[in-house]
Amino acid sequence: MGVFTFVCRSSGADWSAKQLTGDLEASASSTYELQRKLVQAALAADSSGGVTSSFSMVSPCSAVFQKETEARKNRVMPRPEIQAPPEIFYNEAEARKYTTSSRIIEIQAKISERALELLALPNDGVPRLLLDIGCGSGLSGETLSENGHHWIGYDISQSMLDVAREREAEGDLLLADMGQGLGLRPGVIDGAISISAVQWLCYADKSFHEPRMRLKAFFGSLYRCLARGARAVLQLYAENMYQSEMIMTYAMRAGFAGGVVVDWPHSSKARKAYLVLTCGPPSMQTSLPKGKGEDGEMCSDDDESGDDESQTVGIYDRNRPRKKLKVNKKGKGKEWVLKKKEQMRRRGHDVPPDTKYTARKRKARF
Amino acid sequence: MRLLTHNMLSCNIKGVSNGFPLRLEAEKWVEKEVELNADFLRGIFPKIEWKALAGAARAIGYDQLPDEADASMLDSDDFLRRFHHALLELHVEEGALVCPETGRRFPINKGIPNMLLHEDEV
Numbered sequence A: 001m002g003v004f005t006f007v008c009r010s011s012g013a014d015w016s017a018k019q020l021t022g023d024l025e026a027s028a029s030s031t032y033e034l035q036r037k038l039v040q041a042a043l044a045a046d047s048s049g050g051v052t053s054s055f056s057m058v059s060p061c062s063a064v065f066q067k068e069t070e071a072r073k074n075r076v077m078p079r080p081e082i083q084a085p086p087e088i089f090y091n092e093a094e095a096r097k098y099t100t101s102s103r104i105i106e107i108q109a110k111i112s113e114r115a116l117e118l119l120a121l122p123n124d125g126v127p128r129l130l131l132d133i134g135c136g137s138g139l140s141g142e143t144l145s146e147n148g149h150h151w152i153g154y155d156i157s158q159s160m161l162d163v164a165r166e167r168e169a170e171g172d173l174l175l176a177d178m179g180q181g182l183g184l185r186p187g188v189i190d191g192a193i194s195i196s197a198v199q200w201l202c203y204a205d206k207s208f209h210e211p212r213m214r215l216k217a218f219f220g221s222l223y224r225c226l227a228r229g230a231r232a233v234l235q236l237y238a239e240n241m242y243q244s245e246m247i248m249t250y251a252m253r254a255g256f257a258g259g260v261v262v263d264w265p266h267s268s269k270a271r272k273a274y275l276v277l278t279c280g281p282p283s284m285q286t287s288l289p290k291g292k293g294e295d296g297e298m299c300s301d302d303d304e305s306g307d308d309e310s311q312t313v314g315i316y317d318r319n320r321p322r323k324k325l326k327v328n329k330k331g332k333g334k335e336w337v338l339k340k341k342e343q344m345r346r347r348g349h350d351v352p353p354d355t356k357y358t359a360r361k362r363k364a365r366f
Numbered sequence B: 001m002r003l004l005t006h007n008m009l010s011c012n013i014k015g016v017s018n019g020f021p022l023r024l025e026a027e028k029w030v031e032k033e034v035e036l037n038a039d040f041l042r043g044i045f046p047k048i049e050w051k052a053l054a055g056a057a058r059a060i061g062y063d064q065l066p067d068e069a070d071a072s073m074l075d076s077d078d079f080l081r082r083f084h085h086a087l088l089e090l091h092v093e094e095g096a097l098v099c100p101e102t103g104r105r106f107p108i109n110k111g112i113p114n115m116l117l118h119e120d121e122v
Ligand SMILES: C[S@@+](CC[C@H](N)C(=O)[O-])C[C@H]1O[C@@H](n2cnc3c(N)ncnc32)[C@H](O)[C@@H]1O
Pocket: A086, A087, A090, A098, A108, A133, A134, A135, A136, A137, A138, A139, A140, A154, A155, A156, A157, A160, A176, A177, A178, A179, A194, A195, A196, A197, A200, A201, A312
């Protein structure tokens, strides 16, 4: 049980990592490979259960990797993005979950509806031609079809696309890597959504992968294929500030205007960040809508108990029943956090000390 | 894959300057009837490369599209029906898309074109 901290350095193409207090170490040819090795090394040294981990770049050639094992009850799997490349992670078994888990289906549908709303298509009932980037098994596309639109779905996982086909997805499916660019004619697409997929671009899954180049290719091609004034709404799970800034930077460089809409910013689980991008010159349309629950309105964020199967999808949606909303109106203040921390300490967990920063308000970010 | 999508796709192999239209080599295709929506057809028409659509339709045995088309034709129900059929009701199941510049083949399996590029094509 505990926290493992590694200092990572690169020289040339190779990365090496050393444990800060201890002698675990590893080296690899990509940060992705390195993280995977470190997770394994830490797990071998301490098998008390699942882990959470974070990889933060300090400078282009150094980084800190932290991995934490937790008690079984609070078990969390490492982010899918560092477990394996997407085309491997989303294998048959994982793809199957996307058809059989009613929870996943419901969550993805809710996010997709919100993304479609944020696309702000003209309210004239005319079907449009849209993209679903990282369409997976077609859950997000289904929302587009239900609203009468035509769509083209991109995904890198054959297994996910097979399931989409089985589910009779109405959009056209392409086996393609968004990091290689979309390969579409300029100005022909009326809007694009992407649900829980773009953060994958931040990981170098192959030795020749360069996340920055891939983000550049993706956003550049997205910008070109959209009609003037069209929007792209990308819901994504960035691992840290560094990633979200990197994603934003490349979107802006491609020419997009826009920003981030965060629904339920105060909830660790229901929180959803949407990058809302507009193609072309700023206009009235460019002003960002507000996130749900931005000003104090709370969305319940109960104990994470009973949920040891972990997904990159949150548990609670933005349309909590009214009753639940009221109960949590006050939210979780500093007092609550301190109480919880004390509780965890008593149970023998390693809990960071209380400081003036504990439970402070954070700026919106994704 | 419908011809709607074929009409939008362009080969993006590094160094290719004119990757459109991808030549359609169809081995197997199916027809699926869907409701005609005239507003959609009128909206998408200006974005369609007509020659490519007519050519692709011919490649899968549908030769009822005129060689050329202009917006005034959208008033004709008969034209709309043909346009609709070619664009949205014909699905290529097996075959390939071929880059007009490099000849690189992108196979279509079970209706899904494999557009993944090799390392040296990016
Ligand atoms: C969490 S799933 C979401 C699927 C779908 N949007 C939904 O809402 O159900 C993320 C998807 O992104 C796809 N993906 C990851 N990296 C990709 C890439 N570079 N190009 C295309 N798709 C990618 C994965 O294969 C996976 O199907």
